Amino acid sequence: xxxxxxxxxPREFRINGGDRDALEEAVLIREKYGGRVITMTMDGTHSQxxxxxxxxxxxxxxxxxxxxxxxxxxEHAAVTVLSAAITKILDYDLIMCGAYSEDMYGFQIGPRIxxxxxxxxxxxxxxxxxxxxxxxxxxxxxxxxxxxxxxxxCLITILPKLSEPRTPSLNNRTAALGKSIIVWDAADLSxxxxxxxxxxxxxxxxxxxxxxxxxxxxxxxxxxxxxxSKIVDILRREGTLGKN
Amino acid sequence: xxENNEIWVFSEIHELCLExxxxxxxxxxxxxxxxxxxxxxxxxxxxxxxQSGADIVLSITNxxxxxxxxxxxxxxxxxxxxxRKPELILIGATRSGLELAPRLAERLKTGYVAHAIxxxxxxxxxxxxxxxxxxxxxxxxxxxxxxxPQIVTVARGVFSPTHSSRSGRVINVNPEIKSSTTKxxxxxxxxxxxxxxxxxxxxGHGIKSKEDITIVKRFAETIGAGVVYTRSVCEDFKLxxxxxxxxxxxxxVNSKLCITVGVSGDSQTVAGFVNCRIILSINAxxxxxxxxxxxxxxxxxxxxxxxxxxxAVNQLKLRR
Numbered sequence: 001x002x003x004x005x006x007x008x009x010p011r012e013f014r015i016n017g018g019d020r021d022a023l024e025e026a027v028l029i030r031e032k033y034g035g036r037v038i039t040m041t042m043d044g045t046h047s048q049x050x051x052x053x054x055x056x057x058x059x060x061x062x063x064x065x066x067x068x069x070x071x072x073x074x075e076h077a078a079v080t081v082l083s084a085a086i087t088k089i090l091d092y093d094l095i096m097c098g099a100y101s102e103d104m105y106g107f108q109i110g111p112r113i114x115x116x117x118x119x120x121x122x123x124x125x126x127x128x129x130x131x132x133x134x135x136x137x138x139x140x141x142x143x144x145x146x147x148x149x150x151x152x153x154c155l156i157t158i159l160p161k162l163s164e165p166r167t168p169s170l171n172n173r174t175a176a177l178g179k180s181i182i183v184w185d186a187a188d189l190s191x192x193x194x195x196x197x198x199x200x201x202x203x204x205x206x207x208x209x210x211x212x213x214x215x216x217x218x219x220x221x222x223x224x225x226x227x228x229s230k231i232v233d234i235l236r237r238e239g240t241l242g243k244n
Numbered sequence: 245x246x247e248n249n250e251i252w253v254f255s256e257i258h259e260l261c262l263e264x265x266x267x268x269x270x271x272x273x274x275x276x277x278x279x280x281x282x283x284x285x286x287x288x289x290x291x292x293x294x295q296s297g298a299d300i301v302l303s304i305t306n307x308x309x310x311x312x313x314x315x316x317x318x319x320x321x322x323x324x325x326x327x328r329k330p331e332l333i334l335i336g337a338t339r340s341g342l343e344l345a346p347r348l349a350e351r352l353k354t355g356y357v358a359h360a361i362x363x364x365x366x367x368x369x370x371x372x373x374x375x376x377x378x379x380x381x382x383x384x385x386x387x388x389x390x391x392x393p394q395i396v397t398v399a400r401g402v403f404s405p406t407h408s409s410r411s412g413r414v415i416n417v418n419p420e421i422k423s424s425t426t427k428x429x430x431x432x433x434x435x436x437x438x439x440x441x442x443x444x445x446x447x448g449h450g451i452k453s454k455e456d457i458t459i460v461k462r463f464a465e466t467i468g469a470g471v472v473y474t475r476s477v478c479e480d481f482k483l484x485x486x487x488x489x490x491x492x493x494x495x496x497v498n499s500k501l502c503i504t505v506g507v508s509g510d511s512q513t514v515a516g517f518v519n520c521r522i523i524l525s526i527n528a529x530x531x532x533x534x535x536x537x538x539x540x541x542x543x544x545x546x547x548x549x550x551x552x553x554x555x556a557v558n559q560l561k562l563r564r
Contacts, residue, residue, distance in 0.1 A: 031310040076350065100463040106358045107339075108378055111314070115350035120425040121314060137431070141339045142487040147430040157343075160479075202355035206386045211377055211511055213536030218522075221530070221543040228553050231524070232560065234540060235467055238501040 015050060017160030018098020020057075024166060025158060026096050027058035029130055036060040038089065042070060042081050048181050055169035055176035067185040071195045075108045077200035082109070083116040084189040092153060094135070099124050099157040110157035120150040123157045249302070251326060252393070254282045254321070255336025256312050260287065262296040264334045264398060267363060269406065270295030275369040280415075282321065283309060285416075290322040296405055301414045306421055307419050313424045314344050322351045323419035330393045332372055337397035338530040345397045355389025359458050360396045361515070372396075381491075381511030401496035402519060441470030444499040446490055446517060449476040450527060452505020452547065457483055459547070463554045466561075472497060474513045490516030504548060509534030526550075 015023075026037045039054035041047050042065040049064035061128050086095060095117070100107045107123075114121035124144075125139040136149045140159060168176070186196060193199055220227045251268045261281065268279040281293045290301050302324065308316050321344075325333070329486035335341045337359055345490075349356030361384075372394055375389045381510040383528035389395075424546040445464040451457055457477075464471045473484040475491050489498065491512045502520035506527060507513055514537050517523065528545060535541045542549070 074355075075346070076353075076355070079350065106346075107342040109357060111343050111347040115318075115347045121343065121347070122341055122426065123314070140486075143338075143433070145432045146428055148298070148426050148428050150426040186296045202349075202353070202389050202390050203357060204390060206373065206388055208378075208386075209383055209384050211384045211514075213509070213514070213533070213538075215536055215538060217525070217535055217538040217541040219530075219535075219541045219543060224287065224544070224548060224552065227542060227544055227549060228556050231542060231553055234501075234522075234524060236560075237324055 003034040012116075014098075015053065016222055018100060020098075021160055022096040022098055022156075022158040023054055023057055023059065026094070026130060027166075029094070029128070029198040030058075030060075032132060035093070038063060038084060040065065040082070042066070042078055044071075045183075051181050052179075053168070054175050056173045057166060057181050058168075058172070061182060062179075062240050063182045063184060065184050067196070069186050069197050069199075070196040072201075074201040074203040075106060075112060076202045077118060077196050077198075079109060079112040079191065080195050080200055081191065083113055084186060085184060086113065086117055088184070088189060094130075094152060095155040097101055097157055099159050106159075110155055116138065116157070116200050121157070122148055122150060122154060124159050128156060147212070194227075196233045247489050249277050250279050250280045250330040251277050252325075252330045252333045253298070254281055254333065255338065255399070256340055257336055257338055259405070260336040260338070260398075263294070263400070263403045264296040264336060265293065266406040267398070267403040268332075268334055271332065271363060271365065271372065272299075273299075275331070275365050275372075280330070282324070283317075286365075288497060290414060291411075294410050295407055297408075297410070299410075299412045301412065303414050303416050304418065305416070306418065308421050308423055311428060312340050313426060313428070314340070314347060315426065316421050316424050317344055318347050318351055319421045320419045321348050323421075324417060325352055325393055333393050333395045335395065335397045337399040341397055349395045352393065352395075354391040354393055354395060356395040357387050357389070358398075360398050361402055361518075361532075363396065363398075374514055377511065377515050381515050397511045401498045401516075404498060441468070441497075442474060443467060443469040444497045444502045444517070444520070445469045445476065446472050446497075446504045446507055446513070447475040447477055447484070448504060448507030448513065449481065450508070451477065451483075452481070454483060456472075456547070459550050459554075463505075463550050463557075466554050466557045469503065470497075470499075470536045472516070474507055474510075492512050504534060504538075505550070507534050508532050509537055 016049055030037050037059045038061045039059040040063040055062050065085050097110050111121055122137045124139045125137045126140050129136045134150045139146050220230045245255055251272050253264040255267045272279045276416055279297055280302050281298045282302050293301055325530040335345045357374045357376055359376050360374045363372050366373050371388050374396055375384055378385045447460050470490050472490040474491050477491040478484045478486050496516050498519040501522045502517045504525045509532055523538045524540040525534045526542045527534055530543045
């Protein structure tokens with residue numbers, strides 16, 4: 001077994017809620033059925049700390065995918081790297097990742113990996129049960145809840161709060177400090193410069209502008225009765241109260 | 245004539261499909277392509293699609309597609325896309341749409357942008373420029389795909405449906421589809437509430453308890469407004485259902501008037517109502533970020549003002 005932590009917040013060094021819950025769920029499944037839990041992220045070397053944290057939380061091994069050529073790519077280029085690393089591991093049963101990253105809300109990485117690795121996907125899972133080679137999961141589609149079944153190997157994306165992640169004990173933390181992080185670069189994954197990073201991307205960013213309001217509102221404050229009558233005026237003008 | 249001569253629209257949610265059709269129509273007129281709807285759920289809706297902007301309904305009657313499952317739908321869309329080579333595929337950003345689009349993009353090896361808020365052709369009318377929010381909603385990025393079809397997801401409420409007396413044609417298609425690798429054992433419906441009101445009230449984390457929400461909801465009901473919530477109210481305080489969560493990744497509203505109550509105005513939330521024509525914010529903090537997005541700002545203690553406001557509106561209704 002392996003789990004995949006998509007860590008796409010390079011500035012904040014924080015594990016996404018969904019990724020953290022995916023790790024906890026993977027550890028629970030290993031405690032029941034055995035196997036190994038491997039965490040993985042693609043980022044600069046500063047992600048070593050994040051991966052150490054996953055070891056303290058119960059992961060058996062942690063892999064950092066790090067190469068100068070990986071920088072500056074879109075989701076497609078990132079998934080090219082992640083999928084190459086997953087393929088290199090070979091004997092996985094279950095790939096788990098957070099449903100979305102808390103800064104981008106793209107919901108993209110899981111389904112893309114599932115496609116590249118040719119796996120069934122169960123997205124937005126809120127509950128998972130493994131029975132032999134069968135996986136049964138509940139998924140939350142907002143307007144409905146589905147119970148679905150598929151076979152291992154498969155990919156599951158987890159909504160935050162599936163399980164209450166454990167706080168690593170001092171022992172686990174100390175043990176994690178002693179473990180080393182596996183680092184794979186482009187050569188380890190047999191990836192050429194054309195496949196990854198900016199060169200391997202399918203989307204270009206043309207420009208980037210700050211999203212901020214520039215309105216200067218009419219401000220109502222002070223005497224309550226007056227404020228209320230001003231709001232009522234607006235409701236009559238713009239809302240459903242009708243005009244007298 | 246361009247090789248890619250269709251813009252495609254797909255959403256399992258009918259209303260969202262009509263919103264996307266309106267945008268598809270506008271882009272199609274601008275760059276000179278036809279607009280096609282894929283897999284309508286009911287042939288009885290065809291006229292509705294045509295009047296909302298479609299030239300073509302690409303109709304598939306394969307029973308495998310009766311339930312929306314990601315692998316079968318990706319098979320169908322990809323096989324049709326390889327055959328018909330559309331310019332652009334607009335997909336509704338529901339949870340189903342958001343799991344389908346990236347997998348389809350990876351299958352077709354083409355560019356995909358999630359949660360577009362604006363679409364317009366480039367100067368040569370060759371590619372569509374896509375605006376989306378990024379960096380937690382603090383930045384607008386303008387993106388373009390290097391490849392075609394360009395795939396884009398768009399949430400509810402970003403575009404408005406249009407209506408005209410058009411007609412179109414139905415083309416029956418029969419792409420090759422393998423049956424799904426996943427079995428659906430059970431489906432439980434969650435009550436889904438419409439957020440398509442001309443008047444909306446958005447409740448933010450200035451409101452801390454169920455009782456306080458009742459006060460705001462009573463006000464909303466009195467003025468005939470729909471109610472949505474910010475992410476922190478739904479996810480952190482768990483005071484509202486996630487499907488009523490407004491924002492970057494959640495629902496969008498484009499009502500005439502949106503009244504925000506206790507909303508501080510983080511970019512995540514603002515992304516959900518920035519398309520409303522008039523924004524009136526009610527907030528205790530005179531320095532809240534929401535003010536720079538508001539046309540009217542009421543700086544007050546909510547608990548003092550809201551019940552009295554509700555009473556005043558009720559009285560007005562009685563007098564008429």
